[in-house]
Amino acid sequence: MGFLDPDRLLPADPATRPLARRLYDAVQGLPIISPHGHTDPRWFAENAPFPDPAQLFVTPDHYVFRMLCSQGVPLDSLGVPRIDGGPVETDGRRIWRLFAQHYHLFRGTPSRLWLDHAFAEVFGLTERLSPANADAVYDHIADCLSQDAFRPRALFERFNIEVIATTESALDDLGWHRMIRDSGWSGRVITAYRPDAVVDPEFPGFAANVAALGVMTGEDTATWGGYLAAHRNRRAYFKGFGATSSDHGHPTARTENLSAADAAALFAKALAGQCTADEADAFRGQMLTEMARMSLDDGLVLQIHAGSHRNHSAQVLARFGRDKGFDIPTRTDYVRGLKPLLDAHGMDPRLSIILFTLDETVYARELAPLAGAYPALKLGPAWWFHDSPEGMRRFREQTTETAGFYNTVGFNDDTRAFCSIPARHDVARRVDSAFLATLVTSGRLDEDEAHELAHDLAYRLAKQAYRL
Template sequence: MPSPLRLHPDRLLPAEPGLRAIARELYAAVRELPILSPHGHVPAQLLVDDEPFRDPAALFVTPDHYVTRLLHADGVSLADLGVGRGPLTEPAARAVWRVLCERWPLFRGTPVRFWLDTELADIFGVTERPSAQNADALYDRVAERLAGADYRPRALFERFGIAFLATTDDPADDLAAHAALASDPTWTARVAPTFRPDRYLEPDRADWCKAVDHLGEVAGIETGDYAGYIAALEARRRYFVEHGAVSADHGHDDAVAEPLDARDAERIYRSAYAGQVTAAEALAFRRHMVVEMARMSCDDGLVMTLHPGSSRNHHAPSFHAYGPDTGSDIPRRTEYTTALRPLLERYGTHPGLHLVLFTLDETVWSRELAPLAGFYPSVYVGAPWWFLDAPDAITRFREAVTETAGFSRTSGFVDDTRAFCSIPARHDMARRLDAAYLARLVGEHRLDLDEALETAVDLVDGQPRRVFRL
């Protein structure tokens, strides 16, 4: 007999009855509010094409490194999960789905389990907990739903209540998909591109020269010298703004922003363009360009988000076989206070800059990020990201940041996901956890209920609008 899959209405709310009653009231105030997703990785083309999702494995398993990494840790090869194999045949997709169901207990206690339970139950009406015994039956049920018009991307987007969705895009992208959505009279939501220039700022990458040449081509500006390179980046940023972008995202190894004088920047650029840059020069140039990106944000208004601190592609054989974003990125310690001081001394009080700082190192929440956001009007603490977007970590985030920086110096929730169907589950989790935290403050007589209600709504709606200038 299969075990039932039930979503308790009070999941993630406090166990103590008095606090739970307060949390229920707070959660009820935000449960149905529209979703604002100012940073993520769902492609706009998915919504333009509006094609049915291919199969349950392609929706739930293969593209989601949150899922594949833990299955890989249990001894399943990434190839057997369909990673890097392109569209799967029906038997192959079914085999991938069986792996997920057979190893369902691996996800106990993880946020992935919360999201998958919510997706299966709320979106697809699944009432049985996945297992080896019911894997094929569940596959058939989900596949049947995916074949219907109500489960195409646009229909689900509307059902999820998404009002704003940001994608992540290469600066040389023509943004045709975004333009198509913007000009479609049947499309009412806002889907905005995000300027992600990392590959153009790191001259020790093997494809850097080719990339900056292409950037110059699409910008219509010669990038053979440093001045042209800067002008091309500025032109592409303007192009993104014209197509609705609100932010520029940066994900480098560290948070260091250290300006070079103009002669050194020009000299290193010439060396890089000639293919003769040293590792030290490339690092110095990238750190200089982070400062330049802040300057440009002051000019064009793009919110600057910084996501440092990931040791990317930790397992080189997996990277070479399957590509990036397949689960082998590992968090590491990151320093912000000294690293960002040159940038903040120049632009930290500039009215044009909004700088959202994310971290994978939770030790800096109270020690560095909250104090920085508690002084500099440009700085906001980004929501728990990636390995920290989990119930206990989100609660620790609120406890660590709020006492120094309050609620107004945080970003609002950011789902940062490639897994389309997990978006409402992730936002629901954050709303429940914030309701639980605020209920505790009310229960301890640190906030009145009306203040907690106002704050709960503001964290979902007002704060992301202000921070990301929506």
């Protein structure tokens, strides 16, 4: 275990820790179900070695580089590529030294937990990263990465991943997934249908994207009917590569249930680039309801990831592009936003809509009451900024009393940082074991129930909710 505390994240008080430990011990070795995330299918298709420690841990991880940025470290110096192709740091060792010099910034953050876990458990390091050992650690990891045992498929197997879902654009040809399938490798890597580029009128190139969707599907996507048919077509295609869900990242939780004529008119405006901001939001909201309807036919689970103000910094967007750590949560209204969709289909138990939020104030006020009533709704786990020990604890404390455990869906790692996957599931299993143990020692749950729940939360509910 090296420098990791074997009892980390378990309750300190001596009356609760032993039970939490027993609960955790029983689930810590379960296979990983990863039903939503952003790993790159190319890794598993090509199975090439990861390039270097900085490329693995720093440059692609917005949790990591935004923290350094917040303390004045320029993103260029961490190798983050510029939109204009201008020069950025490319020397992995120099990037790594910068990272190690600032490693104290991660004290108290989940990034620190994930990094330490990967350093210790994946790479066998035995002391905390520091400026003093930066070079030695770099050399050690680089050496590991040159070995076959650290290639993507070997790590996948070592991580005990039973199934992992990646996320692809509706316009993706799923070539990497095809290559994985054709390779005969036994690892189960599935896709998920993410149509932002063709359902968001404000997405760069929306009209061209919709036209491309038409080409891909042979449907006339200039018409509302053809456009919907094209979605159905792509969803079926994605199902052919294992998809069991679609995923929607909208700035608000708004839904609409317009008449076909009104929806067609709004679609025409969107294609013409004439939507106001409000109309664009309405169109995205209409598409959530359409996706729910398609789901009744094809069974894809509908994930709604609402409430991120994307690309908050104009400067960072202009220089480095999207997904660079400057997506900021906003207040989100699920009660009014979801009503049109719920009035249409919320009572249908065949439907599985999984809600995520970046606004923790809605856990107890909105999400738990909604999911604790509507058969179609389930709650996704604590997301993104809240995918952390305190965040997960707040999620359980604020949702369980109204929604119970069985309207939640286990854990999502939701990451593109491959080596953090075991760490993230481990954190979730520990935090849930701690929460369950606390319920038992405070007389709110029996121990046999806690054991059953620990297994449900770590494994079974994710498979069930995502139909895996």
